[in-house]
Amino acid sequence: MTFDSQHSNSRHSDSQRTDSELSDPRHASGGRQPDPKRPMDPVLAAALTGPTLVHALVFLAFGLTTVFWQQPTLGVITVMLGLYMLGYAGASYLTAQTLRRVGDASSAQAFTSIALVQAAGGVLAFVAPRGEFWLTLVAACVLGLTGVLKLLAGMRTKASNPAARDWQLEGAIVTLSAAALPVVSEIGDKAIMGTAGGGALVAGIFLVIGALSLRADARRG
Numbered sequence: 001m002t003f004d005s006q007h008s009n010s011r012h013s014d015s016q017r018t019d020s021e022l023s024d025p026r027h028a029s030g031g032r033q034p035d036p037k038r039p040m041d042p043v044l045a046a047a048l049t050g051p052t053l054v055h056a057l058v059f060l061a062f063g064l065t066t067v068f069w070q071q072p073t074l075g076v077i078t079v080m081l082g083l084y085m086l087g088y089a090g091a092s093y094l095t096a097q098t099l100r101r102v103g104d105a106s107s108a109q110a111f112t113s114i115a116l117v118q119a120a121g122g123v124l125a126f127v128a129p130r131g132e133f134w135l136t137l138v139a140a141c142v143l144g145l146t147g148v149l150k151l152l153a154g155m156r157t158k159a160s161n162p163a164a165r166d167w168q169l170e171g172a173i174v175t176l177s178a179a180a181l182p183v184v185s186e187i188g189d190k191a192i193m194g195t196a197g198g199g200a201l202v203a204g205i206f207l208v209i210g211a212l213s214l215r216a217d218a219r220r221g
Contacts, residue, residue: 045162046218047102051095052163053211055170058087059204066197070190074132077193081139082125084200088146089118107161110153117145136185136192140178143196147175162217166210173203 062084069076096111121142128134151171158164177199184191 039158039160039162039164041160041162042218042220044102044104045214047098048095048161048163049211049214049218051091051098052166052207052214054094055088055091056204056207056211058084058091059200059207062087063197063199063201063204066193067201069193072189072193074130074135074189077189078125078130078135080193081135081196082122084122084196085118085125085139085142086122089115089122092118092146104157104161107153107157110149114146114149114153117142117149132185132189132192136181139192139196140181142178143174143181143199144178147171147173147178151175162214163210166207166214169206169210170203173199173206 062080065080066072069080072080092111092115096108096115099105099111100108121138124138124142125135128138148171150167154161154164154167154169154171156164158168161167177195180195180199181192184195
């Protein structure tokens with residue numbers, strides 16, 4: 001074999017290798033495939049679509065009510081916040097049961113604890129002494145603890161659960177709105193309900209998007 005034919009074969013081999021590397025997405029990304037936005041588990045995504053949508057509906061129902069009720073009294077705010085926390089507890093319990101059914105016992109236990117905290121907050125809102133101070137204290141503590149627990153649950157399962165990103169967003173939003181409640185409580189009843197309702201609206205919108213994304217993930221699977 002002559003030098004020219006060897007050189008030609010070498011260039012042909014290099015060309016084939018280059019084409020192969022360019023067509024392989026692992027080479028285009030430095031030898032690693034890009035991380036997906038959500039972990040792909042179509043069964044879990046399908047199971048969590050319903051509970052995520054229920055959470056969104058609870059948030060939106062409370063948030064929209066606070067928007068259209070312009071002159072709430074302290075009694076109205078107490079009832080609304082109590083029902084909001086009880087509805088939130090129901091949605092969290094539904095999520096816990098769904099997670100238990102698909103075999104994620106640790107996350108199911110976490111959401112059961114969250115549901116108990118929220119249910120206790122809803123009951124306390126009705127039985128605690130009537131007043132802005134007590135209502136703000138109960139709501140801020142319960143929603144703040146709920147937000148932190150949801151955020152931690154999302155961070156702990158972000159590599160395996162397709163809903164983990166939604167839990168993190170929800171947890172962050174609820175925690176921030178709970179932290180703002182003591183600050184705005186001195187402004188008046190409307191400020192308390194508006195702050196809690198504003199956080200609920202934002203969280204509800206994100207969770208509607210999350211539920212649609214979970215449904216799409218389930219269908220792609």
